[in-house]
Amino acid sequence: MPNHVIPPRSGTAFILRQGQRLKVTDPQGEQVSDFVCFNLNDTAEYLSSGRTIDYAETIFLTTGHPFYSNRSNVMFEMVEDTVGRHDFLLTPCSADTFRIIYGHEQPHRGCFGNLSEALAPHGITPDRIPICFNIFMHVTVDGDTGKVGVLPPKSRAGDYVIIEAKMDLIVGMTACSAEMSNNYSFKPIAYEVLA
Amino acid sequence: MPNHVIPPRSGTAFILRQGQRLKVTDPQGEQVSDFVCFNLNDTAEYLSSGRTIDYAETIFLTTGHPFYSNRSNVMFEMVEDTVGRHDFLLTPCSADTFRIIYGHEQPHRGCFGNLSEALAPHGITPDRIPICFNIFMHVTVDGDTGKVGVLPPKSRAGDYVIIEAKMDLIVGMTACSAEMSNNYSFKPIAYEVLA
Numbered sequence: 001m002p003n004h005v006i007p008p009r010s011g012t013a014f015i016l017r018q019g020q021r022l023k024v025t026d027p028q029g030e031q032v033s034d035f036v037c038f039n040l041n042d043t044a045e046y047l048s049s050g051r052t053i054d055y056a057e058t059i060f061l062t063t064g065h066p067f068y069s070n071r072s073n074v075m076f077e078m079v080e081d082t083v084g085r086h087d088f089l090l091t092p093c094s095a096d097t098f099r100i101i102y103g104h105e106q107p108h109r110g111c112f113g114n115l116s117e118a119l120a121p122h123g124i125t126p127d128r129i130p131i132c133f134n135i136f137m138h139v140t141v142d143g144d145t146g147k148v149g150v151l152p153p154k155s156r157a158g159d160y161v162i163i164e165a166k167m168d169l170i171v172g173m174t175a176c177s178a179e180m181s182n183n184y185s186f187k188p189i190a191y192e193v194l195a
Numbered sequence: 196m197p198n199h200v201i202p203p204r205s206g207t208a209f210i211l212r213q214g215q216r217l218k219v220t221d222p223q224g225e226q227v228s229d230f231v232c233f234n235l236n237d238t239a240e241y242l243s244s245g246r247t248i249d250y251a252e253t254i255f256l257t258t259g260h261p262f263y264s265n266r267s268n269v270m271f272e273m274v275e276d277t278v279g280r281h282d283f284l285l286t287p288c289s290a291d292t293f294r295i296i297y298g299h300e301q302p303h304r305g306c307f308g309n310l311s312e313a314l315a316p317h318g319i320t321p322d323r324i325p326i327c328f329n330i331f332m333h334v335t336v337d338g339d340t341g342k343v344g345v346l347p348p349k350s351r352a353g354d355y356v357i358i359e360a361k362m363d364l365i366v367g368m369t370a371c372s373a374e375m376s377n378n379y380s381f382k383p384i385a386y387e388v389l390a
Binding site: 034044045048049050051053054055057058059060070071072089091094096097098101103117125127128129130140141142143145146148149 | 243244246249253254255292320323326336
């Protein structure tokens with residue numbers, strides 16, 4: 001059983017050492033976890049979607065893919081993936097997301113606000129939170145028109161990914177707060193450090 | 196005639212004031228310009244591909260689209276576009292790009308190195324250069340497999356885009372250094388501030 005649970009619409013941050021494996025589980029199914037990481041020893045080095053997609057030559061990252069930093073160093077690799085569909089294009093949902101996309105007048109602070117709070121003790125300011133790797137998020141892209149869509153995740157209860165750290169990392173993770181991302185039902189995310 | 200020319204495989208940076216329009220021209224055709232901008236008055240605010248794609252609900256940005264910062268403020272809008280195809284997924288080519296993708300042993304510093312040098316006098320360090328808006332870059336995405344491809348730009352000689360600044364900006368721009376991006380022929384990029 002995973003020994004950490006991120007409650008619905010919240011976030012956390014922790015240290016993952018080089019060589020350690022992190023298992024991220026969707027305990028109920030159809031939930032998303034926004035994931036970001038920074039080099040523990042120099043937090044100006046961060047997870048880069050642009051570098052990762054460029055080198056992988058795909059927007060769909062899964063088992064076997066290395067994930068690169070803005071300095072083109074490998075931060076982690078995905079070693080298991082029972083779902084095979086995640087997003088690496090979109091920024092974490094935020095108060096602005098809920099205002100602009102959902103039209104909410106008193107918007108939730110979203111994954112962005114949750115990551116901001118969780119990462120603050122590690123000296124990472126909100127402006128430095130980049131595009132996240134949105135685990136289990138199901139985003140479609142129409143190659144002809146460019147249109148982006150958000151569908152319910154393909155993950156079912158118990159589905160998971162395992163990543164292996166290739167450097168000492170500060171990890172930020174959430175149980176996502178955006179209705180569209182999780183089929184309009186807020187749920188927890190579970191995780192454990194395997195070794 | 197545009198009054199500024201960026202020579203092949205080089206870059207520049209300049210200030211664009213709120214309300215000014217910037218015309219970026221491909222003088223010979225099939226050339227790419229990596230474009231990035233920062234809030235002149237607080238450079239921690241920068242152009243965000245993730246926010247822009249999220250709010251536009253498309254990966255293909257063109258006339259009429261607002262371009263957002265990491266703080267979800269509009270930095271500029273595109274007001275004219277004679278090509279209609281640009282990229283907003285990939286990071287600027289760099290020495291690492293040439294090493295990892297092209298296998299070059301003595302790699303060029305690329306758009307990333309050129310932007311780093313051009314932006315340094317404005318106090319912007321290399322680590323803070325995000326995914327750029329790659330004007331005229333022709334990137335394909337297969338919506339089924341996720342595969343990303345780079346094709347020759349659709350731009351022909353004289354094609355251009357015009358953007359209008361919605362805040363005071365520091366702009367960084369290049370004439371791209373990557374062979375695949377410009378059909379294996381390095382060319383200049385021209386620009387002018389219209390008002």
